[in-house]
Amino acid sequence: MVDGSPTDASRDRDWAAELVEAQPSRDGHGVADRLHRVCNAGIEGLALDGAAVTLRAGAMSEAVAASSGDTARSLAQLEFDLGEGPARECWDRRRPVLVPDLTRPTDGLWPAFAPAALACGTHAAFGLPLQVGAARFGALTLYSAAPRHLQPDERARALVLAEIATEMLLDSATASADGEMDPNLKRVLDVRGEIYQAQGMVMVSLGVGLPEALARMRAYAFVEGRELLDVSLDIIDGRLHLEDGN
Amino acid sequence: MISTDQLADVFVDVADTLVDDFDIVDFLHRLTDHAAAVSGAEAVGLLLADSRGQLRFMAASNETGKVLELFQLQNDEGPCMDCFATQQPVVNTDLATAGDRWPRFAPAARSAGFQSVHAFPMRLRDQTIGALNIFGKSDSFFQDDEVRIVQALADIATIGLLQERALAHAEALTEQLEGALNSRIIIEQAKGALAQLERTTPTDAFDMMRKRARADRRRLVDVAHEVISGVQPS
Numbered sequence: 001m002v003d004g005s006p007t008d009a010s011r012d013r014d015w016a017a018e019l020v021e022a023q024p025s026r027d028g029h030g031v032a033d034r035l036h037r038v039c040n041a042g043i044e045g046l047a048l049d050g051a052a053v054t055l056r057a058g059a060m061s062e063a064v065a066a067s068s069g070d071t072a073r074s075l076a077q078l079e080f081d082l083g084e085g086p087a088r089e090c091w092d093r094r095r096p097v098l099v100p101d102l103t104r105p106t107d108g109l110w111p112a113f114a115p116a117a118l119a120c121g122t123h124a125a126f127g128l129p130l131q132v133g134a135a136r137f138g139a140l141t142l143y144s145a146a147p148r149h150l151q152p153d154e155r156a157r158a159l160v161l162a163e164i165a166t167e168m169l170l171d172s173a174t175a176s177a178d179g180e181m182d183p184n185l186k187r188v189l190d191v192r193g194e195i196y197q198a199q200g201m202v203m204v205s206l207g208v209g210l211p212e213a214l215a216r217m218r219a220y221a222f223v224e225g226r227e228l229l230d231v232s233l234d235i236i237d238g239r240l241h242l243e244d245g246n
Numbered sequence: 247m248i249s250t251d252q253l254a255d256v257f258v259d260v261a262d263t264l265v266d267d268f269d270i271v272d273f274l275h276r277l278t279d280h281a282a283a284v285s286g287a288e289a290v291g292l293l294l295a296d297s298r299g300q301l302r303f304m305a306a307s308n309e310t311g312k313v314l315e316l317f318q319l320q321n322d323e324g325p326c327m328d329c330f331a332t333q334q335p336v337v338n339t340d341l342a343t344a345g346d347r348w349p350r351f352a353p354a355a356r357s358a359g360f361q362s363v364h365a366f367p368m369r370l371r372d373q374t375i376g377a378l379n380i381f382g383k384s385d386s387f388f389q390d391d392e393v394r395i396v397q398a399l400a401d402i403a404t405i406g407l408l409q410e411r412a413l414a415h416a417e418a419l420t421e422q423l424e425g426a427l428n429s430r431i432i433i434e435q436a437k438g439a440l441a442q443l444e445r446t447t448p449t450d451a452f453d454m455m456r457k458r459a460r461a462d463r464r465r466l467v468d469v470a471h472e473v474i475s476g477v478q479p480s
Contacts, residue, residue, distance in 0.1 A: 095424050133431030200440070
């Protein structure tokens with residue numbers, strides 16, 4: 001984008017992290033509480049009216065893990081009954097689905113969800129997948145009472161919030177992640193493809209899922225005090241084999 | 247440069263984005279192959295900006311093209327960065343005299359055997375979404391008309407991308423780009439998984455997946471999915 005630069009990217013990142021940190025916590029711990037703060041950061045930071053995090057494991061199991069309030073929670077739950085909506089759509093398409101005006105959905109999207117959301121006073125819905133490649137956790141959905149677009153800088157910030165939620169879920173996937181992760185390791189999404197190649201290799205060699213493969217790599221890098229990229233390169237070149245229990 | 251007949255076919259293919267099974271990742275791979283064929287260059291690579299304006303590797307005509315793109319990203323310097331930042335083409339740059347401009351990139355590209363480099367912005371009106379990089383080994387310096395042809399190829403590809411599904415609203419480009427970037431991650435994960443399974447390198451694993459996709463006329467990302475779901479514990 002013409003208005004973007006790497007400096008903007010790290011600024012968005014800092015903005016989102018501070019905003020999430022500033023949100024009051026409900027019970028002070030657990031991934032659900034942290035996701036709850038991401039939801040509240042979304043409505044405060046982007047001037048929206050509702051936010052929810054829906055988690056899915058396969059086709060059948062889905063749950064609303066966090067929400068900013070009752071309306072957002074009902075909208076997210078409505079998708080389970082109707083089988084359609086922003087969370088479901090961005091999961092299926094593996095990409096953001098941003099609908100600025102539910103009275104004019106593109107391609108006849110959501111014949112059941114759109115009128116139901118409008119009846120609840122919601123005119124815009126934005127679904128952001130919580131995913132790292134083929135590893136999917138669910139979706140962050142944002143709702144606005146008035147029809148509205150997300151401007152380019154707002155889109156970038158919404159994506160950062162989804163990235164932070166994804167990292168929280170990745171961290172919670174590690175059994176050993178009681179302690180705080182190195183802030184440098186928090187950054188999961190990287191321009192370098194090698195991290196993901198190594199993730200695929202570890203998935204096969206340890207017989208674990210993709211989220212756990214990445215969690216193991218991050219835990220190893222943290223314990224050894226090394227960069228995740230260096231660890232990844234060692235795995236690809238066969239200099240390092242993560243073992244069970246690593 | 248290639249013949250006029252072949253050139254027409256290339257342009258038709260690049261303009262053909264309104265098909266049912268359109269996939270950005272496959273499309274950009276084809277674009278880099280075409281750009282290599284049209285220009286006669288040794289390697290072509292392509293970077294696109296994500297929603298936060300960060301350039302990300304998307305496609306290359308071969309492994310060398312990919313390595314040269316990643317090197318630029320890693321060191322935050324090179325023709326693709328300059329082209330994206332200025333929104334202007336970088337043409338006929340002799341790597342032998344570009345050491346001041348790109349102190350890390352120029353020597354690295356030369357030691358890989360390259361002599362010339364060009365970069366063309368992927369732009370439509372005031373919006374630049376990425377850059378196409380062309381690397382030549384011999385004296386492959388472009389004439390003016392050749393520069394125009396390669397820029398036209400980049401322009402048509404950009405129009406095709408931005409109009410994909412007749413972009414219904416302003417947010418649609420974000421949806422497309424983020425989807426494509428995630429597809430790239432899936433492909434990298436599958437490369438690693440397949441390399442581990444077959445006891446080969448990620449590069450060879452990628453070739454295997456590309457061949458399979460071509461033979462079965464399937465999208466590369468679908469083949470990548472198949473690899474991952476084949477090994478994922480249930």
